[in-house]
Amino acid sequence: MSDVLIATDSRALLDRVHAAADGACVGVHASPLPTDPAVFLGQVRRTDLPEVVVLDATHARDQALALAGSFDRLFPGVGLVLVSAPDESVMIEALRAGVRDVVPPHVTVDEMRDVLARVADTARVRRAPGSSGAQPSGTASWDPVLDASSPRRVISVLSPKGGVGKTTVATNLAVGLASAQPGSTVLVDLDLQFGDVATALGLEPESTLGDIVTHGGHQDPIALKTRLAQHPSGLLVAGAPNDPASADVVTPEHVGELLDQLTDLFQHVVIDTAAGLGAHTLAAADHTTDPLLVTSMDVPGVRGLRKELDALTELGMLTESRRIMLNFADPRAGLSLADVEATLGVRVDLTMPHSRAAVVSMNMGEPLTTRQPRDPAAKVLRRLQTLYQPASASSGRTRPRIGVKVRS
Ligand SMILES: Nc1ncnc2c1ncn2[C@@H]1O[C@H](COP(=O)(O)OP(=O)(O)OP(=O)(O)O)[C@@H](O)[C@H]1O
Numbered sequence: 001m002s003d004v005l006i007a008t009d010s011r012a013l014l015d016r017v018h019a020a021a022d023g024a025c026v027g028v029h030a031s032p033l034p035t036d037p038a039v040f041l042g043q044v045r046r047t048d049l050p051e052v053v054v055l056d057a058t059h060a061r062d063q064a065l066a067l068a069g070s071f072d073r074l075f076p077g078v079g080l081v082l083v084s085a086p087d088e089s090v091m092i093e094a095l096r097a098g099v100r101d102v103v104p105p106h107v108t109v110d111e112m113r114d115v116l117a118r119v120a121d122t123a124r125v126r127r128a129p130g131s132s133g134a135q136p137s138g139t140a141s142w143d144p145v146l147d148a149s150s151p152r153r154v155i156s157v158l159s160p161k162g163g164v165g166k167t168t169v170a171t172n173l174a175v176g177l178a179s180a181q182p183g184s185t186v187l188v189d190l191d192l193q194f195g196d197v198a199t200a201l202g203l204e205p206e207s208t209l210g211d212i213v214t215h216g217g218h219q220d221p222i223a224l225k226t227r228l229a230q231h232p233s234g235l236l237v238a239g240a241p242n243d244p245a246s247a248d249v250v251t252p253e254h255v256g257e258l259l260d261q262l263t264d265l266f267q268h269v270v271i272d273t274a275a276g277l278g279a280h281t282l283a284a285a286d287h288t289t290d291p292l293l294v295t296s297m298d299v300p301g302v303r304g305l306r307k308e309l310d311a312l313t314e315l316g317m318l319t320e321s322r323r324i325m326l327n328f329a330d331p332r333a334g335l336s337l338a339d340v341e342a343t344l345g346v347r348v349d350l351t352m353p354h355s356r357a358a359v360v361s362m363n364m365g366e367p368l369t370t371r372q373p374r375d376p377a378a379k380v381l382r383r384l385q386t387l388y389q390p391a392s393a394s395s396g397r398t399r400p401r402i403g404v405k406v407r408s
């Protein structure tokens with residue numbers, strides 16, 4: 001039997017769907033229809049998800065389609081049915097919004113029963129472990145895609161100095177991982193005071209980390225997920241607070257709790273950090289499986305990174321799978337790769353060249369890897385992504401050296 005939630009203002013339709021669902025159906029008014037699933041679910045005070053959501057688009061077609069699209073992105077395990085006169089443009093838009101079936105307003109009980117059974121079955125398959133919507137079996141779940149056979153990764157992008165490319169690396173990596181496995185990845189902007197992840201991705205998040213921690217969103221999985229901003233790649237983003245003063249509400253303890261929860265929900269948690277080892281960054285490092293340390297190719301930067309490596313080692317936070325990335329690699333920098341490695345005392349895993357396209361991409365709010373995929377720096381970023389993807393996950397000790405060649 002399906003567990004159905006229907007939004008309609010039609011008593012007759014509600015009665016028919018109620019009968020078709022053998023009573024396992026709750027109705028809410030369709031006007032006004034929110035476009036945010038959290039608000040919608042809040043109207044019926046649900047903390048779990050229905051198997052099927054039926055949206056009556058008769059009077060609020062655009063809102064119904066927008067809500068369907070949000071459900072499909074956030075909760076792919078929920079089956080969506082639209083009630084609408086079947087004209088071609090609605091059909092196409094419904095398809096794009098992830099709707100499984102469109103039924104006319106005068107649908108009969110028997111027809112509706114068939115539709116609900118079919119849509120619920122498809123939704124169950126999408127939630128089954130191993131499917132693209134891989135989810136725990138049984139009841140509907142709001143969880144995103146998780147691959148049980150590969151490890152969860154918390155990848156923190158760290159550096160002692162500012163301006164070395166952390167945000168560039170974090171955003172491109174996260175978008176790459178999300179595109180390869182939709183719903184798998186969340187990006188957290190822990191540069192709380194001056195974070196610019198949202199700008200780098202062309203997003204204007206309605207909620208930020210400050211809202212998530214102050215409204216208790218971090219304790220309620222559905223509220224948490226709906227407070228994350230959505231990037232077209234399928235990446236979800238926890239943005240930094242909008243102004244430095246608001247950053248104070250987020251404590252290092254909040255960071256730990258949030259990362260614990262996100263790790264339960266996502267295959268990959270990518271964290272962009274502020275320069276240095278502040279308390280929030282240390283809280284993140286404590287939850288990190290894969291530290292990714294970035295430096296620019298200059299003596300102060302490389303020496304700073306050496307100190308950061310030492311500090312993280314002393315704190316027991318430098319895991320085996322740590323990687324080191326040399327950005328702005330330039331054969332004319334007066335430093336060779338060998339010099340950098342000698343100062344660091346460890347090998348560099350990736351080198352990324354200076355790239356004008358990287359600056360333009362950041363300014364345009366679009367990842368370099370999608371805006372200029374053939375750019376040499378974009379190629380390095382894509383190779384970086386493959387190191388963290390389930391199929392090519394490699395242990396820290398045997399990792400290959402990749403990137404551009406830097407000669408002295
Ligand atoms: N390989 C590169 N070639 C050219 N420009 C780059 C490269 N990598 C990053 N940049 C540019 O350098 C600037 C700083 O990069 P980014 O913001 O990623 O660094 P950051 O370490 O996050 O800085 P902050 O510590 O201030 O947050 C940006 O304008 C970015 O576009």
Ligand SMILES: [Mg+2]
Pocket residue numbers: 166167168191196272273
């Ligand atoms: Mg940054």
